[in-house]
Amino acid sequence: MAIRYPMAVGLSKGHPVTKNVSKPRHSRRRGRLTKHTKFVRDMIREVCGFAPYERRAMELLKVSKDKRALKFIKKRVRDLS
Numbered sequence: 001m002a003i004r005y006p007m008a009v010g011l012s013k014g015h016p017v018t019k020n021v022s023k024p025r026h027s028r029r030r031g032r033l034t035k036h037t038k039f040v041r042d043m044i045r046e047v048c049g050f051a052p053y054e055r056r057a058m059e060l061l062k063v064s065k066d067k068r069a070l071k072f073i074k075k076r077v078r079d080l081s
């Protein structure tokens with residue numbers, strides 16, 4: 001950025017100031033996967049296994065029915081975001 005001069009006109013007009021640096025908001029971090037959350041989810045997956053619809057989708061993927069598996073999951077889950 002250019003050096004600021006106390007000028008009334010131009011690209012860097014006005015009184016020279018330093019910009020305040022604010023901390024990122026908590027809402028920006030929301031939803032990010034932490035090490036602890038990943039560990040807990042993996043542990044639950046290991047103990048509980050997969051749901052029946054997940055097992056069916058994996059079987060479809062094993063026999064190269066990718067499109068069919070996607071349609072099946074879309075029908076069951078409704079939201080693939």
